[in-house]
Amino acid sequence: MTEAPVIEIEDLWFSRNGEVILEGINLRVLPGDVFAILGPNGGGKTTLLKVILGLISPDRGTVRILGGLPRERRHLIGYVPQLHTFDFHYPISVREMVLSGLLGRKTGMIKTFSTADTVLADKALATLGIAHLADRAIRDLSGGEQQRAVIARALVGDPKVLLLDEPTVFVDTPTETQFYDILGNLARTMTIVMVTHDIGVIISHVTKVACLNRRLFTHDSRELTEDMIQGAYKCPVDIIAHGHPHRVLRPHPSEE
Amino acid sequence: MLSLLGYEFFRNALLAGVLASVACGIIGTFVVIRRMVAISGGISHAAFGGIGLGYYLGIEPLLGALGFTVGAALTMGELEQRAEQNMDTLIGAVWATGMALGILFIYVTPGFAPDLFGYLFGNILLVPQGDLVLMLVLVVIIVITVSILFNDLVAVTFDQEYATVTNLPAERLLLVLLVLIALTVVMLIQVVGIILVIALLTLPAAISRECTARVKTMMIFAVLLGCAFTTAGIFLSAFLNIPSGATIILVSAAAYGGVLVKKRLARRYLNPVATGPDRQ
Numbered sequence: 001m002t003e004a005p006v007i008e009i010e011d012l013w014f015s016r017n018g019e020v021i022l023e024g025i026n027l028r029v030l031p032g033d034v035f036a037i038l039g040p041n042g043g044g045k046t047t048l049l050k051v052i053l054g055l056i057s058p059d060r061g062t063v064r065i066l067g068g069l070p071r072e073r074r075h076l077i078g079y080v081p082q083l084h085t086f087d088f089h090y091p092i093s094v095r096e097m098v099l100s101g102l103l104g105r106k107t108g109m110i111k112t113f114s115t116a117d118t119v120l121a122d123k124a125l126a127t128l129g130i131a132h133l134a135d136r137a138i139r140d141l142s143g144g145e146q147q148r149a150v151i152a153r154a155l156v157g158d159p160k161v162l163l164l165d166e167p168t169v170f171v172d173t174p175t176e177t178q179f180y181d182i183l184g185n186l187a188r189t190m191t192i193v194m195v196t197h198d199i200g201v202i203i204s205h206v207t208k209v210a211c212l213n214r215r216l217f218t219h220d221s222r223e224l225t226e227d228m229i230q231g232a233y234k235c236p237v238d239i240i241a242h243g244h245p246h247r248v249l250r251p252h253p254s255e256e
Numbered sequence: 257m258l259s260l261l262g263y264e265f266f267r268n269a270l271l272a273g274v275l276a277s278v279a280c281g282i283i284g285t286f287v288v289i290r291r292m293v294a295i296s297g298g299i300s301h302a303a304f305g306g307i308g309l310g311y312y313l314g315i316e317p318l319l320g321a322l323g324f325t326v327g328a329a330l331t332m333g334e335l336e337q338r339a340e341q342n343m344d345t346l347i348g349a350v351w352a353t354g355m356a357l358g359i360l361f362i363y364v365t366p367g368f369a370p371d372l373f374g375y376l377f378g379n380i381l382l383v384p385q386g387d388l389v390l391m392l393v394l395v396v397i398i399v400i401t402v403s404i405l406f407n408d409l410v411a412v413t414f415d416q417e418y419a420t421v422t423n424l425p426a427e428r429l430l431l432v433l434l435v436l437i438a439l440t441v442v443m444l445i446q447v448v449g450i451i452l453v454i455a456l457l458t459l460p461a462a463i464s465r466e467c468t469a470r471v472k473t474m475m476i477f478a479v480l481l482g483c484a485f486t487t488a489g490i491f492l493s494a495f496l497n498i499p500s501g502a503t504i505i506l507v508s509a510a511a512y513g514g515v516l517v518k519k520r521l522a523r524r525y526l527n528p529v530a531t532g533p534d535r536q
Binding site: 053054055071074075077079081085086087090091092093096097100101103104105109110111112113137139140153157 | 289411418419422424471
């Protein structure tokens with residue numbers, strides 16, 4: 001493909017308090033990719049996301065989002081933070097929360113939401129099948145419904161790429177199954193990047209996989225090879241794609 | 257009892273109570289939902305340094321307090337963002353430093369500081385006309401700023417990181433909110449005093465939160481509750497001849513306790529579905 005990358009990272013280094021967190025990261029996410037970045041906790045996944053979102057600056061290297069700097073282009077990313085970082089007791093309705101995803105593009109001193117904005121918000125909620133919950137308070141939603149609402153907020157601004165941080169952490173199994181269905185639907189029309197320590201996330205929708213543990217191991221394919229896992233996890237890992245059995249390891253020659 | 261309304265000082269006290277309630281209903285709502293109670297405590301105690309400075313320089317102590325609260329708010333906000341310090345630690349430092357400066361200034365000021373007790377514990381029955389004007393100006397500033405920035409402030413208090421990613425000036429908005437807290441604190445000093453400020457800032461909003469799941473409704477309820485508490489407290493204190501600031505706080509705390517008990521009982525004895533928008 002000759003299309004320009006949605007996210008392009010070149011030779012990215014980041015260290016904190018003298019400790020190298022990210023070492024020589026290279027990553028190209030192309031339009032239509034469903035890219036899963038796996039890695040153990042403390043492997044630099046959150047840091048990588050923050051660099052992509054322009055929340056922290058790298059020591060060295062460049063990050064481009066659709067050809068521009070993160071701070072200029074990050075509003076084109078539909079960001080879905082980890083669910084447990086939310087204060088779901090905040091007094092806000094589902095629709096208001098989704099609308100807040102449109103606030104950054106408003107200009108002028110007083111930012112109000114128009115009828116057109118409300119239509120967009122309700123459309124995003126309908127995409128995720130929770131249009132009927134629009135007027136409910138977020139604290140009255142179930143975990144799965146809350147996750148859908150957070151994704152709806154990311155979708156409302158019509159982003160070019162969806163960026164998900166640990167989408168299956170702290171959700172129960174039925175919610176996780178729901179999430180895979182949502183992801184499958186979105187993957188048909190969107191570029192998706194997700195970061196997770198849950199190897200089970202490697203499901204049939206994913207088109208590319210990388211492993212991150214300070215360094216990024218990838219073959220630009222959906223194949224998760226043993227050397228990638230060895231590199232990231234420093235030990236052999238049993239790969240069990242629970243819920244969605246899908247083989248990601250090449251059949252080992254000796255197995256046959 | 258209503259004959260008290262014939263006195264100008266009493267009408268002034270009621271008016272001061274209403275003005276303070278408007279400010280603390282609006283700003284207290286943000287303080288409660290964004291969990292900024294401790295930082296508000298730090299800001300209010302820093303005010304004591306300004307009151308001491310006011311005495312020392314011979315200017316209006318509340319103006320000194322205004323300078324110190326705004327300064328403390330901006331210092332804590334900036335240091336948290338730039339110096340990557342724990343807010344908890346910063347609050348402790350600013351809280352005690354403000355009080356220490358106040359004590360020093362008052363010590364080096366010749367003579368006696370007559371209204372010191374009033375600034376610490378409030379004396380709404382002695383609000384001078386000039387302070388009412390200052391309170392009115394501050395309320396107008398607070399109401400206008402929050403009206404203009406309402407959606408931005410909700411977004412940034414709900415999810416600061418996401419607000420930043422959507423390119424809202426999240427850090428600046430939080431500094432604005434801290435300054436608004438500082439202005440509110442100055443208004444409340446007159447009513448309940450530095451030490452009791454955080455109670456009046458948080459209790460009406462905390463009760464209101466139990467009744468609604470919308471920020472705007474929460475603000476309106478909190479303003480009305482604040483008016484009820486201050487008015488009841490002022491009448492009670494005049495009637496029983498007890499300190500007004502403490503009475504207002506005790507009335508508020510009793511109401512909050514009542515709401516919590518009622519919530520508990522409702523959960524225990526009623527069908528959980530019938531208890532409505534309670535937390536799950």
